Amino acid sequence: MLDLKYPYPGYIQKKSKCPYSFKVNVNSNFVSSSKCNDQIIYPNLKGTIFLTYRKVQNNLDSLLSDAYRMPLKHTRKAVRIPEKAYFNNVKKTYGSIFKIEGNAASQVQFFLTDSLNHFIFGALYFYRKPNYDSIMPAVNYIGNDIAKLMESLEWTY
Numbered sequence: 658m659l660d661l662k663y664p665y666p667g668y669i670q671k672k673s674k675c676p677y678s679f680k681v682n683v684n685s686n687f688v689s690s691s692k693c694n695d696q697i698i699y700p701n702l703k704g705t706i707f708l709t710y711r712k713v714q715n716n717l718d719s720l721l722s723d724a725y726r727m728p729l730k731h732t733r734k735a736v737r738i739p740e741k742a743y744f745n746n747v748k749k750t751y752g753s754i755f756k757i758e759g760n761a762a763s764q765v766q767f768f769l770t771d772s773l774n775h776f777i778f779g780a781l782y783f784y785r786k787p788n789y790d791s792i793m794p795a796v797n798y799i800g801n802d803i804a805k806l807m808e809s810l811e812w813t814y
Contacts, residue, residue: 662701663798668805672813675710676775680809682802697802702795704783706803711776720776724768727780728755743769743807750810754803756796760789764796765803775812779803 668680675693686698693710711720728738737758744751752769765781781799783792 676813678811679806706779706781709778713774713776724778728757728766748811765800769807769810771812
């Protein structure tokens with residue numbers, strides 16, 4: 658059962674072992690992997706944001722194609738999959754976030770890139786059978802953290 662008590666989110670900057678950093682909720686646990694498969698774990702909400710970093714090497718089209726294809730894997734269970742574009746010219750981060758409405762395995766997926774060197778794909782999963790109505794408060798809470806992650810992401814060159 659999900660813990661429906663949502664503490665006020667405080668944020669701290671975390672550095673990945675890969676070439677980026679961003680702010681995470683102090684109520685989560687950030688685990689960075691040298692293989693560029695990081696996780697932001699929410700033990701009380703029984704959910705995890707899985708992050709995959711890839712270096713852009715003349716393959717941006719392929720990375721973008723994969724990032725757009727991933728949310729579509731949930732179309733059988735999804736009611737809607739609205740996309741919201743994200744642009745931050747100052748930090749050179751561009752991407753999209755997809756909110757998957759319905760009883761899909763993942764409720765939020767997103768990607769960020771600088772279009773030249775860096776690409777990150779993220780997906781939120783919960784450790785239970787999806788029931789959209791019951792996990793919606795947790796999705797909204799973590800969704801705010803994903804927005805903070807996207808806004809605070811900085812590439813390290």
